[in-house]
Amino acid sequence: MMPKRKTLLYRTLPFLIIGLLAFVLYLVFFVDINKMIATIEQTSLPIYLISVVATVLEVGLFSSAWHYFLKPLSATLPFKKAFMYVWASSFIDLLIPAESVSGEISRVYFITHDGVDTGKAVASVVTQRILGTFLIIGTLISGALYLLIFQIPFPSLIQSLIYFVIAAATIFLCLISVVWFKENWTQNLIDKIIVFVERVTRGRWNLNAWRDKARKDTRTFYESIRSFGANPKKLILPILFSILSWFFSILVYYLVFAAIGYVLNWAILIVVYSLVVALKSIPVGIPWEFGVTEIAMTTLFGAFLGPEWLPIGAAATILIRIVTDLFRFVVGFGAIQWIGIKMVVESENIGEHQKEM
Numbered sequence: 001m002m003p004k005r006k007t008l009l010y011r012t013l014p015f016l017i018i019g020l021l022a023f024v025l026y027l028v029f030f031v032d033i034n035k036m037i038a039t040i041e042q043t044s045l046p047i048y049l050i051s052v053v054a055t056v057l058e059v060g061l062f063s064s065a066w067h068y069f070l071k072p073l074s075a076t077l078p079f080k081k082a083f084m085y086v087w088a089s090s091f092i093d094l095l096i097p098a099e100s101v102s103g104e105i106s107r108v109y110f111i112t113h114d115g116v117d118t119g120k121a122v123a124s125v126v127t128q129r130i131l132g133t134f135l136i137i138g139t140l141i142s143g144a145l146y147l148l149i150f151q152i153p154f155p156s157l158i159q160s161l162i163y164f165v166i167a168a169a170t171i172f173l174c175l176i177s178v179v180w181f182k183e184n185w186t187q188n189l190i191d192k193i194i195v196f197v198e199r200v201t202r203g204r205w206n207l208n209a210w211r212d213k214a215r216k217d218t219r220t221f222y223e224s225i226r227s228f229g230a231n232p233k234k235l236i237l238p239i240l241f242s243i244l245s246w247f248f249s250i251l252v253y254y255l256v257f258a259a260i261g262y263v264l265n266w267a268i269l270i271v272v273y274s275l276v277v278a279l280k281s282i283p284v285g286i287p288w289e290f291g292v293t294e295i296a297m298t299t300l301f302g303a304f305l306g307p308e309w310l311p312i313g314a315a316a317t318i319l320i321r322i323v324t325d326l327f328r329f330v331v332g333f334g335a336i337q338w339i340g341i342k343m344v345v346e347s348e349n350i351g352e353h354q355k356e357m
Contacts, residue, residue: 019291026295027314035311036318043319044259051255051323054248059086059328061245066107068238069128072231073120073224077111084335085110091332094325104129110339118213119220127228130176131239135246136274137169143271152265155303162271165278183222190214249273249324256319262312264305272300294321 063083089103096102104125253269301313
């Protein structure tokens with residue numbers, strides 16, 4: 001186990017150092033560091049702690065949404081487990097530099113270990129990801145319209161990023177729609193992938209079992225999707241919880257700025273948050289997207305509010321990242337340990353039961 005941990009450390013540490021160096025250089029050349037430090041020092045601890053509570057509520061609401069997405073699929077997952085699995089998936093998202101998929105894959109793995117069918121597990125996380133994409137598009141459009149209507153300064157950089165994110169999200173939804181409605185296409189694609197793997201491995205692997213399982217899981221996935229359409233009322237609660245989770249995630253930004261003594265327009269926070277989430281979903285190969293996200297957030301705040309706001313934006317960015325990433329990383333690590341212990345205990349119980357049989 002130790003060699004694997006050392007290998008993971010050796011692989012991630014250089015990228016973390018590169019990200020840290022990039023952010024430090026950005027601060028040195030573009031930000032008044034003394035003003036940034038002074039801003040951080042004036043942070044109101046009680047308000048800042050409320051932002052931590054808001055993060056916990058955000059995760060709880062997101063877990064509730066996932067919990068209720070599974071219910072129409074006749075997949076039982078207690079809320080406690082959903083809550084722990086979401087924290088653990090956050091840890092994996094931050095540790096593995098592929099945030100666009102690693103969290104969903106880990107959640108699918110966790111609940112399939114609990115006996116949930118793979119097709120149902122995939123259907124639940126894919127549906128939740130699609131809803132999240134709709135929320136990004138909706139909040140970006142509504143935030144941009146608000147800024148235009150009330151004539152709030154709207155930098156060209158922000159406009160370009162909004163257009164890019166909306167276009168990319170729309171393309172993603174179109175591709176998902178093809179998969180969503182074309183079961184035969186998906187089955188054929190899976191068969192072609194397996195045939196390709198067989199050719200590459202020159203028949204050394206017998207993939208018939210994999211082919212049968214993939215076909216079964218795909219059928220279950222599409223049956224699950226159809227069950228959502230057959231019971232639209234059961235989607236009300238998960239959609240509501242998802243919207244509330246989205247609100248609390250933006251509230252974290254608002255509270256952090258309030259903690260350092262500034263109140264920002266909600267439209268600005270909504271647009272910046274949505275852009276940051278969209279940018280973070282692009283895997284750049286750096287754990288935590290460290291350095292890249294900080295530079296992007298600080299630049300976005302500076303673009304909206306003016307260069308004089310860069311030290312304040314940098315201070316807020318650092319404090320936000322502590323709440324949204326470092327705090328999640330620590331709690332997620334604890335959740336991973338809890339899950340590992342539970343799996344060991346369950347395996348031992350199964351082994352003892354088989355011996356008794």
